[in-house]
Each structure stands twice: as structure tokens, then as C-alpha cells.
Amino acid sequence: NAGVTQTPKFRILKIGQSMTLQCAQDMNHNYMYWYRQDPGMGLKLIYYSVGAGITDKGEVPNGYNVSRSTTEDFPLRLELAAPSQTSVYFCASSYGGANWEQYFGPGTRLTVT
Amino acid sequence: TQLLEQSPQFLSIQEGENLTVYCNSSSVFSSLQWYRQEPGEGPVLLVTVVTGGEVKKLKRLTFQFGDARKDSSLHITAAQPGDTGLYLCAGAGGGGADGLTFGKGTHLIIQP
Numbered sequence: 001n002a003g004v005t006q007t008p009k010f011r012i013l014k015i016g017q018s019m020t021l022q023c024a025q026d027m028n029h030n031y032m033y034w035y036r037q038d039p040g041m042g043l044k045l046i047y048y049s050v051g052a053g054i055t056d057k058g059e060v061p062n063g064y065n066v067s068r069s070t071t072e073d074f075p076l077r078l079e080l081a082a083p084s085q086t087s088v089y090f091c092a093s094s095y096g097g098a099n100w101e102q103y104f105g106p107g108t109r110l111t112v113t
Numbered sequence: 114t115q116l117l118e119q120s121p122q123f124l125s126i127q128e129g130e131n132l133t134v135y136c137n138s139s140s141v142f143s144s145l146q147w148y149r150q151e152p153g154e155g156p157v158l159l160v161t162v163v164t165g166g167e168v169k170k171l172k173r174l175t176f177q178f179g180d181a182r183k184d185s186s187l188h189i190t191a192a193q194p195g196d197t198g199l200y201l202c203a204g205a206g207g208g209g210a211d212g213l214t215f216g217k218g219t220h221l222i223i224q225p
Contacts, residue, residue, distance in 0.1 A: 004155075031210055033212050035212075035215075040122075040217060041217060042201065042215040042216055042217040042218055043156075043201070043203075043213075043215040044215075045211075045212040045213075048210070048211060048212050050210050056211070058211070058212055090155050090156070092155075096210065098144070098163065099144045099146070099161045099163060099205070100143075100144060100146075100205040100210075100213065101146060101158055101161055102146075102158070102203075102213060103158070104148075104155030104156050104157070105155050106153075106154055106155050107153075107154070107155050
């Protein structure tokens with residue numbers, strides 16, 4: 001049971017380039033989330049999904065897109081990377097229930113220069 | 114917009130001392146969670162509190178949820194260097210499906 005996995009671990013992009021951050025979970029969780037973490041700012045929700053085929057915007061969705069074709073995978077797409085997207089990105093999943101506990105991946109550190 | 118304020122932002126103490134970290138909001142949360150994050154890793158869930166006034170203990174860590182479910186505290190007894198890390202509180206709103214609201218975290222350093 002690998003939990004939540006993310007690839008790549010590190011990436012450097014040039015301004016205007018695009019990339020996809022991969023996220024997968026093997027816990028059969030319906031709910032999946034993408035957060036970004038900036039120094040001193042906590043975690044901000046980018047997008048979330050309540051099941052395959054269903055996604056919705058979080059607090060900071062601009063410049064990002066997601067898809068959820070399967071229960072296991074929830075990739076995050078960056079189009080036209082900008083320096084403001086330099087951050088650490090975390091994917092998380094949850095089974096829901098009463099408490100909405102989330103399980104996080106190890107993160108992707110992205111630098112846009 | 115729900116906000117969670119954590120205090121202090123930074124705390125550095127000697128091994129063996131006690132400490133308390135606070136998480137406050139003007140909003141009511143259906144549940145509140147505490148996570149611990151180490152450098153280069155994702156947050157790891159420590160505990161979830163659900164009922165107003167609830168107290169949970171995890172070895173030397175004591176978590177309390179306020180009676181009105183708007184605030185929480187984390188108390189560490191006899192802190193050890195292994196307790197060093199970023200402590201995050203996070204609240205689930207009425208539904209919870211749309212993600213958690215995170216505080217900015219408390220950076221805790223326990224010096225040997």
C-alpha cells in the first residue's frame with residue numbers, strides 16, 4: 001500500500017513552459033485535492049475532486065487545470081508557467097466519512113525561472 | 114471565508130520544557146485536525162477532534178477542541194528534539210468535501 005504518490009519530486013521550468021504534476025493513490029479514496037504551500041502561507045487549495053469525472057475549483061485555481069478520469073489518478077496541469085507558480089505542490093486524498101481526514105503525498109517542488 | 118490563526122508562528126525551546134500551540138478562528142468547524150510536517154515531506158495527520166470540549170492524548174501530546182468548535186490547542190509535555198517540525202491545524206467546514214482550511218503553521222524547534 002503506497003498511499004499517495006507524486007511525481008516528479010523536483011522540477012525547474014522556464015517561464016511559458018507547461019507541465020503536468022502526477023498524483024496517484026491506491027486507497028480507493030473518492031476525494032482528492034491539490035494544494036500549494038508557500039513559505040509562511042500555509043496550504044492553499046487549488047482544485048479538488050469528489051470522484052472520477054468530477055472536479056471543482058478551490059481557492060487559487062488560476063493558471064492550473066485538472067482532470068480525474070479514474071479514481072486513482074488526479075493530475076495537475078500548469079499551462080504557461082509563471083514565476084508566481086514557484087511553490088511546493090501537495091496532492092492529498094480522503095475517504096470522506098465524518099472527519100474528512102486527508103492523506104498527503106511527498107510533494108513536488110517547482111521552480112519557475 | 115473561514116480563517117485559522119495559529120500562534121505562535123515560531124517557537125524554540127529546550128528539551129524537557131512544556132509548550133502550547135494555539136489555533137483560533139471566528140468560524141465553527143465540523144472537525145479540526147492537527148498535522149505535523151517535516152522538511153521535504155508532506156503533512157502527516159496526528160489527530161482529529163470532532164466534539165466541542167473534546168480532549169485527546171497521543172503520548173506526550175494533548176489536543177483540545179474548544180467548546181464552541183472554533184479553536185483548538187496542542188500541548189506538548191517534556192518536549193524532545195524529535196518533536197521538531199511544522200505543526201499545522203486544519204478545519205473541515207460543514208461539508209468537508211471541498212477541502213480543509215489550513216492555518217499558517219507553528220515552526221517548533223526543540224534544542225537538545
